Amino acid sequence: MGIEVHLFMNMMNGLVWGLIIALIALGLVLIFGLIKILNISHGEFYMLGAIFGWYLIQYTQNFWLALVLSPLLVAAIGLFIEWGILRPTEDKPIKTLIVTLGISLILQYTVYWFYGGSPQRIVEPFQYHLTLFGSGYSGYRIFVAILSMAVIALLGLFLQKTRIGLWIRAVKQDQEMAIAVGIPTKKVIMITFALGSFLAALGGILAAPIFSVDFLMGLEILPTAFMVVIIGGPGNLMGALGASILIAELEGISSVFVSPTISRVLSLVLMSIVLLKRPEGIFSRARR
Amino acid sequence: MEKKKKRISRRRFLKAMGTGAALLSAEPFVRPLGGFWAQERSPIIIGHQCDYTGFLAGWGYWMDMAAKYAIKLINDAGGIAGRKVEYVMEDTASDPATGTRKLRSLIQRLNADFVIGCIHAGPATGSLPVAKELKTVYFMQSSSDEVITKFGSRYTFMGGGVELSKINYGVPWAVKNLGKKFTFCAYDMAWGYTHVNGSTPIIEKMGGKVLDKIFIPLGTKDFYPYLGKIPPETEVLYGVFSGPPALGFLTQTYEIGLHKKMKRYVDVGVMEGFNTEKIGGVAEDCWYMTFFPRRLKFKDTEHVRNLRKALNVDEEGVEIGGPQVLCGSRYWAAYENVFWIKRAIEKSGWKSKKDNAAFIEALEGMCVKEGLEFIQGDKCMRAKDHFILHDLWMGHIENNKMEEKTKFSFKEEPFPPAVDYTKEKV
Amino acid sequence: MDSILNLQEIHTFYGKSHILHGITLAVHENEIVCLLGRNGVGKTTTLKSIMGLTPANRGNIFFQGRDITRIQDYLIPRLGIGYVPQGRHIFPDLTVRENLKIGIVGNKVQVKTYEEIFSYFPILRERLNQLGGTLSGGEQQMLALARALVPNPTLILLDEPTEGLMPRMAKLVVEIIQKINRTGVSILWVEQKLVTVTEVSHRIHLISKGRVEYQGTPGELIQNREIQLRYIGVKV
Numbered sequence: 001m002g003i004e005v006h007l008f009m010n011m012m013n014g015l016v017w018g019l020i021i022a023l024i025a026l027g028l029v030l031i032f033g034l035i036k037i038l039n040i041s042h043g044e045f046y047m048l049g050a051i052f053g054w055y056l057i058q059y060t061q062n063f064w065l066a067l068v069l070s071p072l073l074v075a076a077i078g079l080f081i082e083w084g085i086l087r088p089t090e091d092k093p094i095k096t097l098i099v100t101l102g103i104s105l106i107l108q109y110t111v112y113w114f115y116g117g118s119p120q121r122i123v124e125p126f127q128y129h130l131t132l133f134g135s136g137y138s139g140y141r142i143f144v145a146i147l148s149m150a151v152i153a154l155l156g157l158f159l160q161k162t163r164i165g166l167w168i169r170a171v172k173q174d175q176e177m178a179i180a181v182g183i184p185t186k187k188v189i190m191i192t193f194a195l196g197s198f199l200a201a202l203g204g205i206l207a208a209p210i211f212s213v214d215f216l217m218g219l220e221i222l223p224t225a226f227m228v229v230i231i232g233g234p235g236n237l238m239g240a241l242g243a244s245i246l247i248a249e250l251e252g253i254s255s256v257f258v259s260p261t262i263s264r265v266l267s268l269v270l271m272s273i274v275l276l277k278r279p280e281g282i283f284s285r286a287r288r
Numbered sequence: 289m290e291k292k293k294k295r296i297s298r299r300r301f302l303k304a305m306g307t308g309a310a311l312l313s314a315e316p317f318v319r320p321l322g323g324f325w326a327q328e329r330s331p332i333i334i335g336h337q338c339d340y341t342g343f344l345a346g347w348g349y350w351m352d353m354a355a356k357y358a359i360k361l362i363n364d365a366g367g368i369a370g371r372k373v374e375y376v377m378e379d380t381a382s383d384p385a386t387g388t389r390k391l392r393s394l395i396q397r398l399n400a401d402f403v404i405g406c407i408h409a410g411p412a413t414g415s416l417p418v419a420k421e422l423k424t425v426y427f428m429q430s431s432s433d434e435v436i437t438k439f440g441s442r443y444t445f446m447g448g449g450v451e452l453s454k455i456n457y458g459v460p461w462a463v464k465n466l467g468k469k470f471t472f473c474a475y476d477m478a479w480g481y482t483h484v485n486g487s488t489p490i491i492e493k494m495g496g497k498v499l500d501k502i503f504i505p506l507g508t509k510d511f512y513p514y515l516g517k518i519p520p521e522t523e524v525l526y527g528v529f530s531g532p533p534a535l536g537f538l539t540q541t542y543e544i545g546l547h548k549k550m551k552r553y554v555d556v557g558v559m560e561g562f563n564t565e566k567i568g569g570v571a572e573d574c575w576y577m578t579f580f581p582r583r584l585k586f587k588d589t590e591h592v593r594n595l596r597k598a599l600n601v602d603e604e605g606v607e608i609g610g611p612q613v614l615c616g617s618r619y620w621a622a623y624e625n626v627f628w629i630k631r632a633i634e635k636s637g638w639k640s641k642k643d644n645a646a647f648i649e650a651l652e653g654m655c656v657k658e659g660l661e662f663i664q665g666d667k668c669m670r671a672k673d674h675f676i677l678h679d680l681w682m683g684h685i686e687n688n689k690m691e692e693k694t695k696f697s698f699k700e701e702p703f704p705p706a707v708d709y710t711k712e713k714v
Numbered sequence: 715m716d717s718i719l720n721l722q723e724i725h726t727f728y729g730k731s732h733i734l735h736g737i738t739l740a741v742h743e744n745e746i747v748c749l750l751g752r753n754g755v756g757k758t759t760t761l762k763s764i765m766g767l768t769p770a771n772r773g774n775i776f777f778q779g780r781d782i783t784r785i786q787d788y789l790i791p792r793l794g795i796g797y798v799p800q801g802r803h804i805f806p807d808l809t810v811r812e813n814l815k816i817g818i819v820g821n822k823v824q825v826k827t828y829e830e831i832f833s834y835f836p837i838l839r840e841r842l843n844q845l846g847g848t849l850s851g852g853e854q855q856m857l858a859l860a861r862a863l864v865p866n867p868t869l870i871l872l873d874e875p876t877e878g879l880m881p882r883m884a885k886l887v888v889e890i891i892q893k894i895n896r897t898g899v900s901i902l903w904v905e906q907k908l909v910t911v912t913e914v915s916h917r918i919h920l921i922s923k924g925r926v927e928y929q930g931t932p933g934e935l936i937q938n939r940e941i942q943l944r945y946i947g948v949k950v
Binding site for chain 2: 124
């Protein structure tokens with residue numbers, strides 16, 4: 001494979017992977033923006049998305065049905081967790097760290113109990129291979145990129161154009177004032193948590209045919225998602241989207257020239273520089 | 289009224305917790321006393337440092353059951369030298385620091401006389417010196433061979449399959465049958481280097497060529513960026529991965545059509561733990577070296593059947609009524625380790641840890657025959673480096689099934705020992 | 715005259731510290747009532763207790779005869795109470811239009827049209843698509859008032875609405891408040907400076923250490939130098 005082809009493949013791929021990461025990170029950022037908690041259990045919603053997807057496909061043989069149902073199920077679980085478990089501790093950051101860690105372990109090992117430790121695979125809903133510059137490229141990956149972009153665009157429209165979207169933005173900016181203008185803040189938080197869980201789960205089931213499905217996949221994705229949040233700026237949605245693609249592209253492009261381990265180190269270096277020089281995130285505007 | 293009720297139940301709960309905590313903390317004091325009174329009739333305690341949770345949970349699950357079953361067989365037949373065997377297990381959580389701490393707990397708190405180690409190389413690395421420090425015989429399961437030659441001691445034995453055997457039997461076969469131009473794609477960790485460094489001289493000596501060595505960081509999910517580096521003239525793609533990322537490796541090499549252009553030759557770690565029939569065909573035409581077949585039909589003996597029945601798996605190695613898939617390559621080792629201990633105790637007349645020297649000497653160079661105690665096959669515990677010499681199988685994925693094609697019966701030394709522990713004083 | 719808002723023996727705590735020690739006061743229809751006092755005596759907490767933001771631990775709050783002490787916080791503004799907090803608390807990353815729209819929460823309320831709003835605050839017409847955070851202090855104050863006014867409230871709570879404004883702007887804000895009041899909206903106005911409210915308020919309550927210590931008309935208070943010195947420490 002020529003270097004230009006390899007480069008092109010890796011850029012393409014960085015985009016796909018970056019968009020999947022973005023689905024996860026956007027949920028994390030949405031939740032952090034509203035209740036300022038570091039949700040350690042967020043990765044588990046990604047995992048649950050894939051796990052529920054796997055079970056649904058086992059029983060229905062229908063990937064598309066699973067693609068819709070699984071994130072909805074996970075959103076319902078997210079709703080319940082926020083309402084039933086997180087809410088009493090939301091104003092105490094240290095407690096939420098411990099509580100979300102606990103939720104994370106409970107979800108992991110509940111899944112282990114039913115699903116086992118063996119990884120499984122969800123087969124792509126269609127097997128279409130493009131030939132790009134003489135090398136194979138999975139059509140499913142391109143589908144994932146397009147769908148993720150559409151979902152992220154819809155999320156943007158939802159936040160900008162709908163009443164609940166307006167409420168979410170208002171609660172993020174000034175929770176007390178939001179109450180004082182009559183916004184049901186607690187419900188908004190609950191909905192946002194469910195929305196974040198939905199997005200992570202969608203990322204999980206979309207990623208499943210590319211990687212694999214196992215009970216610890218959420219744990220593996222979490223550091224990357226947190227890295228995105230740090231580089232993009234906590235609470236900054238556009239920043240998270242940009243950072244997701246930036247990190248994925250950085251790793252993809254640099255791995256053409258240096259060893260994979262070094263390219264992984266590069267993204268850590270980037271994060272450290274951002275933390276030192278622009279702790280508010282690389283994409284933050286100067287204002288405020 | 290309601291409030292009152294609640295308070296009482298909470299107090300009762302706290303009380304129960306307190307009692308529990310007191311009992312737990314008293315336990316270390318109770319045990320040695322028991323040992324004092326019971327003297328030699330006290331049980332022999334075998335500890336298991338098991339990867340019961342965390343990313344190797346799919347392995348630990350079977351290792352735990354296999355060890356327990358072996359001990360049950362021994363106790364049903366009257367124990368070892370008239371003493372019952374007791375089993376204690378601690379969970380490494382597949383984490384190096386935790387795992388090492390748990391080894392201390394097994395030996396110091398639970399008074400384990402012998403310890404069956406974990407599969408994870410991380411905790412094993414930390415555990416080897418601890419075993420020496422606490423003068424306890426430790427059977428390592430991890431396949432990072434150089435870990436035990438670097439950090440091991442006379443107290444530590446390779447309890448499971450030996451990676452260098454895989455390499456020394458498998459690679460020559462691959463060069464002869466699959467192709468001469470190799471590219472490695474391996475985890476950037478000890479295990480990956482064992483394969484790459486062990487195989488390269490063999491390939492080159494046989495007139496083959498190593499085109500590239502691609503080391504991939506642990507935790508990689510997306511292999512695309514690295515797969516692009518594989519030289520197109522590669523004939524054999526040699527993969528060394530385990531767990532969920534291994535499935536990603538298979539899927540993604542398949543996606544971009546590498547399986548059509550070259551032979552995929554992998555360590556069995558790549559196949560271990562998942563059902564090859566349920567992954568959409570991405571493993572098709574892969575070759576792999578394994579310590580033991582997962583499917584019953586390739587080693588169908590009475591004793592293998594019994595163990596598999598105890599583990600509750602079907603003939604294909606899938607849990608009956610459950611989600612787990614048997615780690616066919618390794619489960620036998622935890623079972624056999626218990627019997628290595630039994631044999632060495634019987635041969636040396638071991639009574640307590642004071643007799644460890646005799647125990648170790650008895651074990652060094654011991655050869656055993658296949659049977660109830662050693663279901664995997666004949667084997668020898670090589671004296672110098674404490675490695676087991678054992679049989680291996682070469683398998684091939686055909687119609688999504690693992691088909692063992694060639695068996696390598698161990699004959700003489702497949703590779704020379706790197707260390708000589710027999711010179712070390714106990 | 716009917717009282718639209720009635721506070722009876724309100725006690726409020728911030729964690730363990732006792733802030734309000736039994737506030738009792740009433741606002742009648744069409745009235746501008748002022749709550750005057752030094753820093754940290756519980757003026758803002760009184761407003762927040764009414765809004766349910768720092769709920770009263772003891773005592774009762776009646777709005778239009780209905781006990782609202784224990785109802786859910788976000789439902790209180792929906793009853794027809796507008797709140798203009800100290801520091802204005804404009805949503806900085808929402809546009810002026812969104813800041814105005816956000817007050818419309820229930821479908822039952824007859825809301826004011828943009829035209830009605832612009833008749834009070836003509837400047838907002840030009841700023842409609844600007845982010846709230848980019849407005850000047852005076853403009854933000856206008857927006858905060860406008861935001862409270864959109865859902866057609868019967869009572870508006872003001873927390874030092876002229877604080878930090880240039881005198882000309884402050885005067886304009888006071889005029890607008892009077893104009894709003896003349897359309898039948900009652901006002902409870904928290905203030906530090908007596909001079910700001912003597913001209914406009916109908917009654918003044920002096921508050922100190924979480925209690926109402928004096929009440930009277932502005933005229934009476936101006937006469938009473940001793941009370942002024944004791945509770946606000948300034949002369950007119």
